Amino acid sequence: MATIPWLVDVLRSAGVQVVVEGDWLNRMRPGSFDPIGVLWHHTAATSSASNPHPALNICINGRSDLPGPLCQALVDYHGVFHVISAGRCNHAGTARASGPIPAGDGNTMLIGWEIDYNGVSQEMTAAQYNASVAATAAVLKQLGKDSSYARGHRETSTTGKIDPSFIDLNVMRSDVAAKMAGGPAWSSIVDNATAGRFTASTNWGTSSYSGQRYGGDYRFADPVLASDAAWYKFNVPAAGNYRVDAWWPANAGYNASTPYIIATSSGNQTVHVDQRVTGGQWRILGTFALPAGDANRVAVSRWSSAPGLIIADAVRLTRV
Template sequence: MATPLTADRFVAALRAEGVTVVEHDGWRTHNRNHVGTFGPVVGVMIHHTVSAGTANTVEMCFNGYEGLPGPLCHGVIAKDGVVHLVANGRANHAGGGDPSVLQAVITETYGEQPPAPRVHQGSAGAVDGNSRFYGFECVNLGDGADPWPAEQLLAIERVAAALCRAHGWGARSVIGHKEWSDWKDDPRGFAMPTMRGRVQTRLDKGPAKPAKPTPTPPKQPTAEPFPGASFFHKGQSSAVITAMGRRLVAEGCSAYTSGPGPRWTEADRLSYAKWQRKLGFRGSDADGIPGPSSWAALHVPKTTR
């Protein structure tokens, strides 16, 4: 267990490992420390976002969404391998998890994988992971088909190794969200034991050369930003709704008999509910009214309203 790194040491550790870093405005003081402690820390947790597009995802992870306030992680790892820092301190990323996993990570005594988790957020015996782990969200739809580019996997390896090196941990201090909570399946698309092997190999070789200077901010996003749930109501007419409908049709989630068109209709709601269910939402979370997470994953092209 260790004291969390200061913002300056955090950035320095990442860059010393060869990570290309973008510092989001305000990240150094952005946290959830008012609701609980951050630290002592024991490891690094890797997630996937169930979203597409860097700018939209960074915004979501910085601000959070209805029912889960931000920050949602410490850094967002984009598909191009750039790491966008959004928090310093406690973040809403891990939730409740298995105490046997926590102990296995602290002692680093497990084999290929930590013990299978048997608890989750809100269940009896769950322990607070938000106070114990650094969290990194990786841009990926999480459907098992969305690719993980080599640059992104290398960035995950470097980020994990940087924090392990800074705290004197081994690679067994790096786990996936699915290894912490029996409710979770992320990250999906690559194997955590393989990633831990990569991290340990890097730790054994020593730190990489520093990365090049921080790049300029990302270009203006090409996706339509989430307009808010209240935007979608009877009588609303907008090119955004047409663009949304066309994306739903392309994703095989159409309930349209004609169109889609600019006016919000029941067919739009039913189509969007199909999209929410495709992403894994159920019950009231699949009511057909767009939310920030499902909207980001749909990647609606930017329009002129």
């Protein structure tokens, strides 16, 4: 049986914070282990700043129906990698073919990260995502594989697994590829207070009420059946595909169907988001083809039939 005793050193060399959990070099399941890729999961446990790794004990010791270890590493709320095993773990089960990963024994073929968040009412934190991207890039380099060998459990599962929830796995692979190439890729943030980059009519108020805001304040307006858009201007360096992320503070009194307009190479595209929830973090609106040049690229429109304030806070573009 092969093992990966290099795992801790590779993670630390990539700048990932590591905690070694006991005798990780000898904690493993019987059977073959010859990994060719990395598989992302979520634990279904609710983590927090004060309880950052609620599923750690289960991942080490297993459950009544599934003996541990259940992953090579658990990624806690703060993005810390708790390394559990250098060998085979019960995390993937039988795999269906996905990308370059063939059908077969997933526990043999794949190194598993269990990212500790519940995946239903909770997304992974930015720290978890960034650490998992860095770790995946470093491990795939060690294995001599490209970013297509990073998969999500929902892509390989034969039993309908949904993990990891709330992330675009194609974007994840693009981010891993950028990290492997020495990234980060070009990225730019425009906040509502960025000089010369944000425009809105006098119908938009200014507030610092929510602690989930990006920067010192954000803009708000009532919904109307008219656009009256707040625009974010970006100097896009070259025509290409760009991921668009938005940041808003969430509140039960905010709008459930806020329109974001993206001015793409083929015309405007609109994405609706629920600003009552998942605030205080970057949320992916999608990946779009954008032309080069300095122009208004993203807008928040007031045109919504849903009740509640429309919020315009910050927008980020990242080339993928």
